[in-house]
Amino acid sequence: MIAMSLYATEVNQLTAAWLRRTEGAGVLSGAGLWPLLAVLASSADEPGRDELAAAVGLSADESMDAARDVLKALADLDGVDAALGLWAQQAAQVRPEWRDTLPSGTFGELTGDAAVDQPVLDAWARERTHGLIERFPVQAGPELMLTLATALALRTTWQRKFSDEPWQVSGGVWAGRRLAGLQRTTPDADDLRVADSAAGPLTLTRVAGDNGLDVHLVLGEEGAASGDVLAAAVPLVAGDAAVTGGAALLESGDVARWPGVSTVSAQRPGLVLRTARFTVRSLHDLLRQADVFGLRAVSTGDRDHFPAIGPVPLRVDQARQAAVAIFSATGFEAAAVTAIGLRAVSMPVYRAQAVAVSYDRPFGFLAVHRESGLVLFAGWVDSPEDWSGASQRERPQPGAMRDRLPRHPAQ
Structure with a gap:
């Protein structure tokens, strides 16, 4: 767990930066992406090396060790499975000494035939996420010379389960809907926390799992941008910013100004939580926000960006994450497969023409x-x-x- 305490800040910073650029419903995993960017940072040359290091939040020289430490620490967490995979065509000529520096994981060969390679990659994604992610996010084919991926899966069971009941919502954008409601009452009012943030007042509720994993539900002001709300919540759940607990909130009587918070009559102090079941799936094209992830330089230009990998000039051609999260009455599970695909850099195309002659007879x-x-x-x-x-x-x-x-x- 030492590695996670060392690098949690850097991983969270990437997650928050990603969230600020994301709007609407969806799910993402900065923890699944961060080790890949760290591996690329240590393997790239300039200017991509500096761009990737900035996204990772560490110097490129220490990024490979950090990627190994973080993946191992994630895999050691109770309720979490983390894995790395690398597949490459023989034509990529991957240096054995580079491969040996990678975190331990699955190492396989690509044939260049999508009909052969895609089922292998899809099977790895399913197996490593317990079936939550059915398809590998990067597309196989002759141009996919190398792909590096992480799989992250999380499962926890609530310490206190919810009751299932229909929920007729009376106001807001869900007004009139009959939702799959979840409700529970717990004695610890401090599972509810509130704070002022750059995104306005926020309300957070901790739902504790039985294996040291928690889920924090976050609510901002009506109309607040989802990415801003979640990004502002990151330092709050990490303990890096001040919050007010539910018990203190009850004592102060300052309840109404916080999103979603009210008071109800009860036999004893505590917290009544009502929410809804949800399943959220997302497929993110990371190259659409390449500047956030340090992928701008290494995905452009007809030159080699990763000389450490091998003699074949390579650049990033695909970068995607498939993610899912499921919240139910009994627990929470989520998974993400993040993959970056590299292709050989195209040789310059000469537009001029020349004649040729061969004296191949008397x-x-x-x-x-x-x-x-x-x-x-x-x-x-x-x-x-x-x-x-x-x-x-x-x-x-x-x-x-x-x-x-x-x-x-x-x-």
Whole structure:
């Protein structure tokens, strides 16, 4: 757990930056993406190296070690499975010494045939997420020279379960809907916390799992941008910003100004929580926000961005995350598969044309004095010599032939 305490701030910063650029319903995992960016940062040259390091929040020189530490720490968490996968075509010529620096994981070969490769990648995604993610987010094919991926799966059971009941919502955008409601009453009012933030007043409610994993429900002011609300909540749930607990809120009587908060009559102090079941799925194209993830430089240009990987020039061609989250009366489960695909850099395309000629049958020759145009020698080659190493070494030097040529009787 030391690694997570060391790098939680950096991972959270990436998550918050991503959230600020995300609007609407969806689910994402900065923890699933961060190790991949760290691996790329350590493997890239400039200018992509600095861009990736900035997104990771560490120097490129320490990023590979950090990626290994974070993936191991995630996998060691109770209720969490984390895995890394690398697949490459033989034509990518991946350096063994680079592969040996990667976090331990699955290493496989790509054939370049999507009909063969895609089922293998899809099966890995399903197996590593307990069936929550059915399809690998990067598309296989002849241009996919290498893909690096993480799979992250989380499961927890609530310490206190909810009761299932229909919920008729009376106001807001859900007015008139009959939802799959969840309700429970717990004695700890401080599971509710409120705070002022850059996104306005926020209300957060902790739902504790039985294996050390919690889910925090977050509500902002009506009309507040979802990305801003969630990004502002990140430091609050991480303990990096001040919050007011529900018990203190009850004592102060300052309840009405906080989103979704009210008071009800009860036999004893505590917290009554009502929410709804949900399943959310997302597929994120990370290259649409390449600047957030440090992927701008390494995904453009006809040059090699990752010389550490191998001699074949490579650039990022695909970067996607598939994610799902399921909240029910008994618990919570979520999974994400994040993959980055690299392709060989295209060689320059020359627009001009040139002619070519091959003397591959008997041909003649002329020896001409350039200035006067005088033809000094003329001849025909009907039987050129065959290659022989010995004959090439023993070939007489120019001028030596004069002593060997028979002299004409007139001379």
